[in-house]
Amino acid sequence: MTIAITASGAAAEAVASVVPQLVADLVASGITAQDPSLWGPDAEDEASKRLGWTEAVAVSAPLVREIADLREKLLAKGLDRFVLAGMGGSSLAPEVITRTYGVELTVLDATEPGQVRAALADHLERTVLVVSSKSGSTVETASQRAVFEKAFRDAGYADIEDRIVVVTDPGSPLDQSAREAGYVVFNADPAIGGRYSALSAFGLVPSGLAGADIGELLAEADAVTVELAQDREDNPGLVLGAVLAGTEPLRDKIAIVADGTHIQGFADWAEQLIAESTGKEGRGLLPIVLDVDSPEIAAGLPDVQVVRLVASTEETREVAPGEVEISGSLGGQILVWEYAVAVAGRLLGINPFDQPDVESAKAATRALLEGRPETSPAALVVDGVEVRERGGIALGDTLDSAVDALLARLGDDGYVSIQAYVDRVAHPELIGLRDVLARRTGRPVTFGWGPRFLHSTGQYHKGGPKTGVFLQITQVATTDLEIPDSPFGFGTLVAAQAAGDAEVLADHGRPVLTLTVTDVEQSLPAILEAVR
Structure with missing residues (x-):
């Protein structure tokens, strides 16, 4: 199955205006030939070491x-x-x-x-x-x-x-x-x-x-390799790259929706690829994993580009105004999106192969684990929820007022990031907070399980545009689990990861509200109510 992309509105305009120049600049063949100069002199050294993925099919x-x-x-x-x-x-x-x-x-x-x-x-x-x-x-x-x-x-x-x-x-x-x-x-x-x-x-x-x-x-990926290497205006890697980073003005929130595709969980993989590749130097693209009925889709936000993963773009239905539909095999999609994000990095003027801000959260975590400082006292405790803030949030004296104060920092071009350092297998219902906040704020909302998002959207949070507000939900381990040959257990580790990331976010001028619970089942209703 080949990759098919249909774009409308601003995305179609971006394809028409940007792709011809990418073709003229020989970008597709340059990526395939592993030309590290495509992203400018500052990126050349790193790019020269990070283009092996273009021949991964043959090597693997x-x-x-x-x-x-x-x-x-x-x-x-x-x-x-x-x-x-x-x-x-x-x-x-x-x-x-x-x-x-x-x-x-x-x-x-x-x-x-x-x-x-x-x-x-x-x-x-x-x-x-x-x-x-x-x-x-x-x-x-x-x-x-x-x-x-x-x-x-x-x-x-x-x-x-x-x-x-x-x-x-x-x-x-x-x-x-x-x-x-x-x-x-x-x-x-x-x-x-x-x-x-x-x-x-x-x-x-x-x-x-x-x-x-x-x-x-691998055969699915191999089927698109020749197409991706050609400097042609129908090259799907160039087309998708233009969709992601060529709109004018830039629609820098990329809403990825699984809508009939056979591929399961692709948006979560694409989220890391996009956010860690482009969130730096105050620029980047924020991927948002959405469902077909998520509030952002119908909101018509001018900075959101909706990309639907569909079974086929050859159906009789028309693409919704301003949206993009893409279909194809899993192997083909993986390689096309990798090319497209590399193209997007060139269009944004950043190096898509480094991740300068990922290490900062790791370093803060290591410092907390080595120093083992006492946990700072909560500014507020309500219904079993400990409330802490970083970034000068005026909390008030209730959970409602604390959440209100965080959301008051949200600008017209901003986004909310929910970060749940909680057992995701035991508490998948926490994902429902995403749509609740999106409806309430009228702005894009992302959801990440900690600490896995630190290796994904964590780069964008700190290195991308300074427009996010951050809601952490953390859980105190009632029974810790020892890590062999380590002076700390998993409970201490996950707490340090949350605190370390909050510290780095605050150092970058991002407001962070942390809600810590000992018993998720008992305290979750209070958090849900405050978010609503």
């Missing part, structure tokens, strides 16, 4: 058989449950691939103790842990690996070397320690950045082990 082809052979070996040993310990690009691509192919993969991209404990408790005897980290030093992934290793040892399993599979860059600390432990290691191409790694070992190993047809996925 030998992995298909290797992964299938390993899967057969594991299944023969009765190991048929696969858990992925990974963050950001290491988890989002396998999640969309396995969901689309209808195979089971437990994605552990969390540090909330209850969620980690639940992953440990589910048929450990049949479990294989895939540890996936490009740098090999990601604190979440290292902690998850440690707790599973201990669980395997405590259960008396003699085959631990069969139960852990590692995906990492060659020579990383994880690469070295995994080989010393006797684990199977898949090395990824170091010239591929994390968010562009869907068609590399990071996307393919966990997905293939879980049973997805990764050979078909």
Whole structure:
């Protein structure tokens, strides 16, 4: 299935005005040839190390058989449950691939103790842990690996070397320690950045082990490679790049809606690709994952570009005014969106391959874990909810007034970011807060589970336009879970991640309201009411 894109309104105007110049500048063939000069001299050094994804299909082809052979070996040993310990690009691509192919993969991209404990408790005897980290030093992934290793040892399993599979860059600390432990290691191409790694070992190993047809996925991507390399006005990578970043004035909120597509969870993957690639130097595109009936779609906001993922653009229905429809296979869509975001970076005048503000939250977390300062007292406690603020929010004396004060800081071009550092498996209903606030404010609202969004939209929050207001919902762990060989547990880790990110946001002039609960079931109604 090829990729088809239909645009109307401002998006169609952007395609008509921008794509011819992209063709004249040989941008498509330049990306394929891995020309690092396309994004300007400041980006050239980083770009020269991060364009390996353009040939990921060919490089990854030998992995298909290797992964299938390993899967057969594991299944023969009765190991048929696969858990992925990974963050950001290491988890989002396998999640969309396995969901689309209808195979089971437990994605552990969390540090909330209850969620980690639940992953440990589910048929450990049949479990294989895939540890996936490009740098090999990601604190979440290292902690998850440690707790599973201990669980395997405590259960008396003699085959631990069969139960852990590692995906990492060659020579990383994880690469070295995994080989010393006797684990199977898949090395990824170091010239591929994390968010562009869907068609590399990071996307393919966990997905293939879980049973997805990764050979078909690569074939789907291969089917569009020639089209994407050509400097033509119907090149879908150029067309989508113009849609994302070529509107005038710029519609810098990209609302992505699954509307009939067979692909499951694609918007969550695209969210990271867009936000971490473009949110920097005060510029960027804010992706918003929406449902077909989300308030932003009907609101007609001038800074929102709606992109619908549909089954086919060849249906008789007309594209809604100002909207875009795109259809195609999963493998094809992945590669087209990667090209398009690289094109968008050029149009915005930024480097799409670095992430300068992701490290700042990590550094703040490390400082809190090392210093272990006392938690600052709550400014307000109402209905079991502790209320704290950063950025000079005048809280008042109720939850209602605190939320009101945060939203009062929201400008006409702003957005609200809800950040839930809560067990997402146990409390998926929290996502409903997104539509509630969108209806109330009439502005775009994003929702992210912490800490996974730190490896995604976290870059945009700090490096993009200074227009966001931030609502954190955190949970005090009633029973912490120890991290082996660590002075702190998962509860302390997730609390430090939330506090560290809030600190960095405030340092960047972003207002943050933090609502902390000990018992989500008891306190959630009060939060819901205050948000309404």
